[in-house]
Amino acid sequence: MGKKIAAILTDLFEDSEYTEPVKAFRDKGHDVINVGLEAGKTVKGKKEGTEVQIDKAVSDVSVQDFDALLIPGGFSPDQLRVDENAVEFTADFVKSDKPVFAICHAGQLLVTAQVLKGRRFTGYKSIEQDIKNAGAEFVDQQVVVDRNLVSSRNPGDIPAFIEESLKML
């Protein structure tokens, strides 16, 4: 049976880190709900300007509504993490032990949510020191699985990221 996956994103998300996992999830019969700062708003990707309409405001959802969380990268996570609801939702998800799929700059949201201590994790090269300083072990490989966390470094890692994410659904 299909699972309900929240994709949390805002403007300047890395297009392919949203579009490719979402296509793969939907192809397998899962539902993807776009969660953002404001319901009804259209957000745009960084490189290709992909338009995504936000279904639900993060202030109106909770971890109980979903089975998994996808956090695409780009400059979206850095903007999401100034929003307390987005940070709390992310923290709750990681602590719930439901699957969290984090790629590229997604780790920024997890750093602010203070949920990386003692975890094995990877992310975009620029945030390597942030991940280490947050108390995680930074692993430089295409996909890292640590209990409920699946993480990858950049768009080149998407196939491996999708493969491990699907295994967890």
Next chain:
Amino acid sequence: MGKKIAAILTDLFEDSEYTEPVKAFRDKGHDVINVGLEAGKTVKGKKEGTEVQIDKAVSDVSVQDFDALLIPGGFSPDQLRVDENAVEFTADFVKSDKPVFAICHAGQLLVTAQVLKGRRFTGYKSIEQDIKNAGAEFVDQQVVVDRNLVSSRNPGDIPAFIEESLKML
């Protein structure tokens, strides 16, 4: 006598965090040299598309060439910090005790340069946890001066940022 100030930046810098301090420095008779990833390249601001031509590649300069360093924010610092020369140049500057003026996301470059431990520092709200995790004391005020470091949070703090920066030249 005028001082030589390096402004380190790349695409998607926060326009006003470059243009306003640079105008203030030049009005007082100081020289500003634009340092980036590639000499001759034109980089563009995030909000207004301000065009800035890079005078010198960071791989071709060293702290001995300048009297002070300005790091504008926006999404520029996160892109600069994947470049080893930019990280080393920034680290050398902070350690030299020459003035470093850091605003908004500039702290990201200082986190990767591993020079914030034990310092009093501020920056954009999104990087607050990164600054704390790097071992600095995050101070939520418009401008923070700690020995050779002048830091501010966002474009609203620019007047105070300029005032304290000028005092140090």
